[in-house]
Every structure is written in C-alpha cells, then in structure tokens.
Amino acid sequence: MHSDARPTLVYTCLGNAAITKHQNYIWRSLEQARRIVEPSLVIVLILSSAEQLREVQPLLQRLNVTPILDEDLYRASNDSFKIISDFRRVFFVQGVMIPHGNTNFNIVTTERLFAIHAYMQATNTSDVFHVENDNMLYMDLVDLTKRMHMCHVYLALARASHSHVVISIAYIRNASTLAHFIRFITDIYRLNRTRAIEHLKTDWINDMTIASRYLELFAGTPERSKSSGIYTLPTQLTKGNCCLCTLGNHEEAIVFDARTLGKYFGGDYWLPNSPFWSKEELVDPRGRLLVWNQTSNDLKIPFVNGIRIVNLHIHSKRLELFSSAGKGQTNGIGK
Numbered sequence: 001m002h003s004d005a006r007p008t009l010v011y012t013c014l015g016n017a018a019i020t021k022h023q024n025y026i027w028r029s030l031e032q033a034r035r036i037v038e039p040s041l042v043i044v045l046i047l048s049s050a051e052q053l054r055e056v057q058p059l060l061q062r063l064n065v066t067p068i069l070d071e072d073l074y075r076a077s078n079d080s081f082k083i084i085s086d087f088r089r090v091f092f093v094q095g096v097m098i099p100h101g102n103t104n105f106n107i108v109t110t111e112r113l114f115a116i117h118a119y120m121q122a123t124n125t126s127d128v129f130h131v132e133n134d135n136m137l138y139m140d141l142v143d144l145t146k147r148m149h150m151c152h153v154y155l156a157l158a159r160a161s162h163s164h165v166v167i168s169i170a171y172i173r174n175a176s177t178l179a180h181f182i183r184f185i186t187d188i189y190r191l192n193r194t195r196a197i198e199h200l201k202t203d204w205i206n207d208m209t210i211a212s213r214y215l216e217l218f219a220g221t222p223e224r225s226k227s228s229g230i231y232t233l234p235t236q237l238t239k240g241n242c243c244l245c246t247l248g249n250h251e252e253a254i255v256f257d258a259r260t261l262g263k264y265f266g267g268d269y270w271l272p273n274s275p276f277w278s279k280e281e282l283v284d285p286r287g288r289l290l291v292w293n294q295t296s297n298d299l300k301i302p303f304v305n306g307i308r309i310v311n312l313h314i315h316s317k318r319l320e321l322f323s324s325a326g327k328g329q330t331n332g333i334g335k
Contacts, residue, residue, distance in 0.1 A: 005149070007127040007141040009033055009041065010119060012112035014048040014070060015104050019056055026133035027059065028319035033137045034063050035299060035324055041141060046070050046115045048108075070111075073118035080118035083182065087114060090189040094197065095204035110207045113167075113182050120175040128172045131311060135168050135262075136322045138301050139254070139310045143247060148173070151243035154229030155181060157211055160258035161280045163202060165211035168258055168313040169233070177229070185210050235260070235283050237305045253307045261304065262313035265290050265322075265332045272316035275333045289331045299324040 013019040013026055033043060043065045047053050053067050060067050074081045093106045116130055127145050131137055148156065154173040160166045172178045188196050188210050200209050218230040225231045233256040234245045240253075247254050255261075260283040268276040277286055285304065292300040301324060302309045312322055321330045 005127055005145065007041065007129055007145040008125050009037060009043045009137075009141060010046065010116050010128050010130050011044065011065075011133060012046045012070075012108075012115055012130070013133060014046070014108040014112055014115065016049050016052075018049075018108070019047065019052050023133045025317045025319055028323070029131065029133055029135055029137070030063050030065055032319070032323055033131070034065075036137050036139065037141055039064075042066060044068060044119065046073070046112070046119060068119065070115040070118070073115060073122050076122040077118065080114075080121055083179070083186070084111070084114045084118070087111070087182070087186045087189070090186060092189060092193055092205075094193055095202075095206060106206060110185060110210075113178065113185070113207070116172070117175055117178045117182055120172070120178060124175075126174045130167070130170045130172065132168045132313065134314050134317055134319065135257075136312045136314060136319055136324075137169075137310070138312070138324065139247075139308070144171075144310070147244065147247050151231070152226070152229060153231050153244065156231045156233045156244070157215060158233040158235055158256050158258035159212070159215060159282060160208075160235075160260060161282055163212055163280070164208040164258075165215055165232075166208055166258040166313065167211060168262075169256055169311045171233075173229070181211075181214060184214055188213075233258075237283060237285060237288070237307060239307060247308075254310050255304070255307045256310045257313050259313045259315060261285055261309065263315050265330065266312070266314045266318060267316040267333055269315050269317060272318060273333060276315070290329070291331070292329045300329050302329070 013023055019026060045065050045067050047067055048070045050069060074084050091107060120128055129141050148171050154177045156171040157165050158168055191199060196205050197203055200213055202209050215232055218228040219225045219232050234240060234242055235256055235258055245253060260281045263276040264285045267274055288304055291303045293303055294300055314322055
C-alpha cells in the first residue's frame with residue numbers, strides 16, 4: 001500500500017426519516033466505529049435530507065463524523081448525475097422490503113451504492129469501507145486496507161447464502177471499480193421485470209440478489225477473482241489459507257459477517273430473544289459462543305472458534321449488547 005493511502009469509512013442513511021426514525025440505531029454503530037478506528041480516520045455519513053442534517057449536526061460533530069447530502073454529490077459531477085438518473089429511470093420494485101416501516105427501503109438500499117460512488121468521484125477518495133447502519137466494527141481499517149492491497153483486492157463483498165450477498169460490509173478500492181458494479185445493477189433493471197427475474201432466477205430483485213449474480217460472474221472462482229480484483233470476503237468459521245483470511249505479522253485469522261453471526265448471536269428483528277439460523281446460510285455457528293478478548297486499550301473484541309470477528313451484522317438492532325466498551329458483552333442469546 002502506498003504510504004499516503006488512508007482508508008475512509010462511509011455510512012449512508014438515505015430517506016426522509018432514516019436517521020431520526022427508521023435507522024436511529026446507527027448512532028451505536030457510529031460510536032463503536034469511532035472507538036475502533038484511528039482517531040484521524042475520516043468517517044463520512046451521506047444523508048438525503050437537509051432538515052435531518054440540521055437536526056443531528058451536533059451529534060455528528062461530537063463523533064467527528066462528516067455529513068454530506070447525496071443530491072449535492074450528484075450535482076457535483078455530470079457523470080454521477082447521469083449514472084443516478086439512468087438508474088432511477090429504470091428502477092422498479094420486485095419483492096417489497098419494508099423493514100420497520102421504511103417504505104422506500106427497496107430503492108434506498110441500492111441507491112446508497114450510487115451515493116458512495118458519487119462521493120468517491122467528487123472527492124477523489126480511494127480505499128473506502130462501507131458498513132450498513134446495524135453493524136458493529138471491531139477492526140482498525142488501516143491494517144485491513146494494507147491487507148486489501150497486499151491481496152490485490154479492488155472490491156470485496158460478503159456472501160450470506162447461495163442467492164444473497166449482503167452488503168453489510170464492503171471494501172472499494174476506487175470510484176471506477178464501484179462504477180462497474182453500479183452500472184451492472186442498472187443494466188439488470190434495464191432488462192425489465194420479466195427478463196430480470198429470469199436472469200437472476202428469483203422473484204426478488206434487490207441489492208442482495210443482484211450482488212450475488214455479480215460475484216458469480218466476477219468472483220466465482222479464485223482465477224476469476226485474480227483477474228477481476230473482485231473478491232468474496234471470508235465468512236467461514238475455519239482458519240483458511242486464503243489471502244484475506246489472515247491479518248498482520250502474526251497472521252491472525254479473521255472472519256467477516258454477512259448476516260449469519262449477528263443473527264445467531266443477537267437474534268433477528270422479529271425474534272430478538274432467540275438465536276436465528278436457517279439452513280440456507282453458508283455458515284453454521286450453532287453451538288458456538290462469542291468470546292470477548294480485551295485489547296491493550298481496554299476495548300473488548302469478539303472471537304468465535306478462535307477467529308477474530310471484523311464486524312457483526314445485528315439484525316435485532318440491539319447494537320448496545322455488542323459494544324466494545326464497558327462490561328457485560330453478550331456471548332450469545334440466553335448466555
């Protein structure tokens with residue numbers, strides 16, 4: 001990695017009532033990220049409501065989070081404006097997702113990728129990590145960026161099942177890499193409803209099913225990944241020998257969570273007090289517990305099966321149970 005390369009952490013909270021109502025759990029995620037990453041690391045939050053921005057500005061300042069409006073980003077570049085306009089023109093809803101009342105979830109969960117691209121292009125930012133708002137981060141991103149460069153990764157996403165890639169955490173080397181992905185998304189919607197269903201072999205057309213097809217095409221084998229620079233993040237609970245499976249001089253084993261670990265140890269949104277697991281998941285954490293190890297700066301970091309966890313995707317939205325600060329971290333539901 002170039003000595004001057006510095007990662008940036010980008011959150012998105014799109015929609016008129018996202019940060020103040022539908023996704024206010026984001027504050028636990030932002031607090032956790034600020035604990036974990038280097039103090040100088042830039043954290044950006046892309047919003048779509050100036051009114052919301054004014055309301056939450058003091059909280060963002062306290063956490064040293066830089067806010068920006070998505071429409072400002074689109075207006076900053078003719079290319080970005082054309083890309084988002086093309087997407088909005090062909091977008092349709094196929095398989096309605098309305099989590100906790102957010103009726104615009106289908107479009108905003110996909111548009112976030114376009115907003116991140118517009119940000120990267122407008123600011124000439126590289127080495128971006130994106131985490132969803134119900135994720136907790138447990139690893140400093142400088143070391144993780146070094147690993148991404150060492151392994152020649154340009155885009156990395158986490159697969160949850162054979163049909164779903166959940167963009168709970170993502171690494172993006174540069175704007176042109178992300179442009180390739182979001183143009184692929186637009187092309188899927190451009191097929192029209194019937195042909196898109198046939199192409200993806202599912203009645204659900206969304207960011208997860210489209211990303212699944214994208215990884216099939218460009219990261220389906222180790223050879224394809226080496227050629228494309230597009231990789232699937234390691235999610236298995238075994239100490240593998242892939243380049244991204246380890247980190248640091250001591251080759252510490254690491255694992256990323258698409259959704260499975262967070263659901264099993266933290267419950268689902270609808271069943272927050274029970275371990276959740278389904279047979280379609282590629283990872284089977286049943287019977288395991290979280291082990292929290294204390295770092296030199298008194299933060300707690302979760303491990304499972306002796307492997308360090310990079311992030312947890314907490315579907316139950318009870319992110320406070322998985323904070324690295326203080327005591328009483330959960331080992332799993334009912335534990």
